[in-house]
Amino acid sequence: MKTNLLFLLVAFFFSKEMAAQKFDNLAMTPPMGWNSWNSFQCDGVNETVIKEMADAMITSGFKDVGYEYIVIDDCWQIGRDENGYILVDKEKFPSGIKSLVAYVHSKGLKFGIYSDAGTKTCAGRPGSKGFERQDAETYAKWDVDYLKYDWCFTEGQDAITSYTLMRDELFKAGRPIVFSICEWGENKPWEWAKDVGHLWRTTLDIDMEARYDGNIWGNLYGWSDLVDMQVGLEKYAGPGHWNDPDMLAVGNNNMPENEARAHFSMWCMLAAPLMAGNDLRDMTEIDQKILTNKELIAINQDVLGKQGFKIEDFGNFEIWQKPLANGDMAICFFNREITNKNFEINWANIKIKDFEGDYKLKDLWTNEVVGSTDASMTIDVPSRDVIVFRLSK
Template sequence: MKIKFLLIVLVFGFATKSIAQKFENLAPTPPMGWNSWNSFECEGVNETVIKEMADAMVEKGLRAAGYEYIVIDDCWQIGRDDNGYIIVDKDKFPSGIKSLADYVHSKGLKFGIYSDAGTKTCAGRPGSKGFEMQDAETYAKWGVDYLKYDWCFTEGQEAIASYTLMRDALYKAGRPIVFSLCEWGENKPWEWGKEVGHLWRTTLDIDMNGRYDGNIWGNLIGWSDLVDMQVGLEKYAGPGHWNDPDMLAVGNNDMPENEARAHFSMWSMLAAPLMAGNDLRTMNATDQHILTHKGLLEVNQDVLGKQGFKIVDLGNFEIWQKPLSNGDVAICFFNRDIATKTYEVDWTKINIKDFSAEDVYQIKDLWADKMMGNTGEKIAIEVPSRDVIVYRLSK
């Protein structure tokens, strides 16, 4: 009897292990795409908007630059049927989600959707608690490629168990889906998220105003405050598992060009997922240039998969480093002050990791798109107010 029981346990254990995992090789570099929430929230999202965003992603050159996911955030769902399967809001999405996913795929893009680990979504729509398998099966049937999974209305729930439950349901449903854990960093998902999802939020939501107020950008959780919250988390990120400081605010609420450039640069240095949230249809040329900047995207998408880290902190002036493949290094001079910062760069004294004074690196200013000599000489720089200079160093 004991032998029989042991065999049952072993068989069950192997069977459980066979489905208890996430899909691998789906996010070797940080995911890039667009999410509906920042511009349209609940009231404005609908089928027409999503189709037009997919069209604009192609027409404005974002797809060519590497953006691939079109993600519907909250407010696409309205109830459940007698078998627990989710019901689509037909007023907003009259053709259904499967048809919309097919349209997005026809544009050479991938399709994402949203749910919540709790009983309700953050907007009060039906959450996935107790219906994980039905939802995973539905997403697979619809052709979903990406799931953002929120953390509202989860009173009494344990984060690791809740997210693992959906991870296993997705795997059992059989369609490879990038799993984005929107847990807000409350339960330190960087310590356990690698085995559960492909990216995890490390913070609460970004402030969409993104405007300068005193010595802090933004008045809710400004994007530069989110940068501070990433310090020390670099060891947890890498290919297939990324720290996520939330979506981009570039192009929202008239964010000034200098702040947009600095914001995008720091997300690139942090190897953060790049999920745009502006209205791509009406995007101006400046924001388009920032979001599709080849040099910064190459830093963000570098296959080495290293998150950048701070190497110098002078209060309102910081220097950040991001190791790149082929021995290259990205260096970002980040001026958080309201005044221009003049700084003499002595490459041998700014604590660049794995940097040898015997090695001479060529310097390229990425935003200016020009070569700046080499690291054998000191250089004087001026970093404008609330802006950055980003160099790529190559041996």
């Protein structure tokens, strides 16, 4: 009798332990995909748009270079039934979410959805507070692959408790789902979220309209400001747990080519999730080439999983380093000035970590080998732009 009781207690203990965890072996490199909010927000999102975005991800070449998630942001939900299960807005999604997920999966892509840890979403739709179990079960039943979980209408809630609760319910529901924590960095998630989610926002939302004003690049939360907020966070990122400075703004609000190139490059250097937010059906050739640059995406998706870090700061001219697998590294020269920057590189004098011997240099935007580190060289970095080299032994 005692043996049976002991067995039951041990089994209960391990069942509780197994329930209290996130899914492992997901997001081993930063997630890549597309999110509906930046282009369509609440009023513009619907079933047709999502299907056309899935189609466009194929025809635009995005899928070929690694983009895989199609994520519906806010405004797909409208209420709850008598048992607390979420109801889909049938005007926007007449076929339902499960059917839409099947369509996205038929394209060889993955499907992401949105909810909120509070009583309501940021757009005022039903949140998940008090209904975490029902929502997790629903997402699993629909074959969802990714959940973005926001932080609006959470007055009085504890972030760690709220996000851990949804983590546990997702795990209990049994379907591996990438868990994207979106509490805007308010509670320093980099310090506690490694075992809770697969990525976590480190900042408030990106300001897509931020532009140069004199010598100042954008307003607070322009994308370059978000870069500054990542300094020092590199030690918290790695396979399965990523710092997230928000979605890409490339292709929105007529972002100039130079800024778009710099923005995309820095997200790749930061090992940030690459979530496009532009209309994939209607983008310029320039934006398409930027967002599908295989060499930069390889830096972002490098299996070593190291976030880049700043190694030199000359005011509005910075040098960043990202360690890569097999001893390679990426070095980014980031010019934040409104004028071009002529810079002589003496490789031995730059504070590059673990720099030993001679490296071949490949310019990742021209896709050309341009020499090696055994000799000094002069570069001209255009205003509000970057030059990124891959250094290989």
